Amino acid sequence: MVDSLEAFGRYSGPATLLLSSLADGPKHGYALTKDIEHFAGIHLAPGTLYAALDRLVELGLVEGLAAEGRRRPYRITAAGASALRDHLEAQHKLTEVGLARLGSAWGTP
Amino acid sequence: MSRQERRARRLLRWYPRSWREHHPDEFLALLEDSISERPFWPRRTIDIAAHGLRVRSAELGSAFRTSRRRVLIGSSASLVVVVGALAVVTGGFGVLGTSGPTKGQMPYEPGKIVPYSSVPDYVAVSIGPNMIGYAPRAYETRNSPDLAAVLGRPVPIFASNLKTLLGHEYSGVGFVPAGKSPWSQPCDPESVIVARPSGETVITIPCPSTTIVLPNVVGMVTPTGMAELSRLGISEDVLNVHSRTVLPGHIVSTSPPAGTIVHARQVVVVDNSVR
Numbered sequence: 001m002v003d004s005l006e007a008f009g010r011y012s013g014p015a016t017l018l019l020s021s022l023a024d025g026p027k028h029g030y031a032l033t034k035d036i037e038h039f040a041g042i043h044l045a046p047g048t049l050y051a052a053l054d055r056l057v058e059l060g061l062v063e064g065l066a067a068e069g070r071r072r073p074y075r076i077t078a079a080g081a082s083a084l085r086d087h088l089e090a091q092h093k094l095t096e097v098g099l100a101r102l103g104s105a106w107g108t109p
Numbered sequence: 110m111s112r113q114e115r116r117a118r119r120l121l122r123w124y125p126r127s128w129r130e131h132h133p134d135e136f137l138a139l140l141e142d143s144i145s146e147r148p149f150w151p152r153r154t155i156d157i158a159a160h161g162l163r164v165r166s167a168e169l170g171s172a173f174r175t176s177r178r179r180v181l182i183g184s185s186a187s188l189v190v191v192v193g194a195l196a197v198v199t200g201g202f203g204v205l206g207t208s209g210p211t212k213g214q215m216p217y218e219p220g221k222i223v224p225y226s227s228v229p230d231y232v233a234v235s236i237g238p239n240m241i242g243y244a245p246r247a248y249e250t251r252n253s254p255d256l257a258a259v260l261g262r263p264v265p266i267f268a269s270n271l272k273t274l275l276g277h278e279y280s281g282v283g284f285v286p287a288g289k290s291p292w293s294q295p296c297d298p299e300s301v302i303v304a305r306p307s308g309e310t311v312i313t314i315p316c317p318s319t320t321i322v323l324p325n326v327v328g329m330v331t332p333t334g335m336a337e338l339s340r341l342g343i344s345e346d347v348l349n350v351h352s353r354t355v356l357p358g359h360i361v362s363t364s365p366p367a368g369t370i371v372h373a374r375q376v377v378v379v380d381n382s383v384r
Binding site: 048 | 132134137138139140142143153156157158161163164353
């Protein structure tokens with residue numbers, strides 16, 4: 001399986017957060033920051049947010065909608081949804097293996 | 110103008126104009142919201158400065174793609190002719206069709222940066238006022254501490270590469286007399302034995318008169334993509350480029366791009382991603 005978010009390297013963190021936030025509907029920059037802070041406890045700085053957003057748009061994983069006043073909402077594309085799913089499934093598998101090995105060697109908490 | 114807006118506009122100046130025009134108000138609005146919410150947040154300034162500078166350097170970088178081409182075949186460089194110092198910008202390069210190699214003067218001007226795209230495939234070499242032939246183009250290596258000097262300096266051409274004006278050597282084609290197209294040359298199809306884990310295979314490299322539609326190898330692991338091109342009879346030259354999006358060792362792009370009709374044995378430049 002090709003993990004298209006892998007191409008982000010050190011930006012795969014912000015990219016995953018952005019795609020996960022956009023998964024339930026379009027949001028503009030500030031709404032994205034607040035939503036990510038709410039569900040992940042991470043406050044993305046504006047430069048990091050837009051660098052990741054630009055890359056996602058460039059790769060066709062996210063698209064910009066018509067601006068609403070000064071703010072432009074962004075929406076996840078079908079390619080973005082599938083890339084996010086692949087990435088999260090790979091992460092999920094990793095989590096399961098890690099927890100299982102921790103459980104067998106160190107006992108469950 | 111509110112205090113937040115003033116601060117936001119000041120931060121925005123870290124980014125180049127082109128980027129600011131691409132995101133006219135949305136980024137400014139986000140910065141103002143961010144400043145209203147957290148007036149004192151040093152990490153925001155550092156973050157904006159770092160990303161702004163990165164966008165700027167990426168813009169610069171695309172203008173200064175330099176290479177490590179395997180061109181200077183001259184093994185024992187008995188004589189090194191400094192082309193740049195002798196060449197004058199004359200324009201009107203002797204271009205052999207749009208898909209073929211170009212030849213002409215090195216577009217060198219003292220203190221000026223020469224864009225990669227303006228350097229012909231075969232550079233005219235002069236000794237004093239007399240042009241004595243053409244040599245494959247060459248570049249200074251990357252990682253130059255002085256970005257402005259990249260390609261701006263004279264490029265040495267080894268005399269052992271030189272051919273007289275009666276004709277010139279084309280990579281993969283051989284010696285072509287002046288006034289003849291390299292694609293019209295008679296040739297013997299070459300057979301090459303390729304060793305693979307599954308055994309040896311013989312592939313036949315067609316003559317330059319054969320045309321090939323360049324396949325899309327972007328995103329492939331560089332050796333795999335190059336093998337694919339070689340299999341079709343295309344020669345490759347590797348250019349290392351920095352990429353933020355393509356994993357190291359993978360192909361970022363080719364020049365000419367996929368879909369272009371090329372001649373067999375024509376050299377296609379493969380941009381290989383490096384950190």
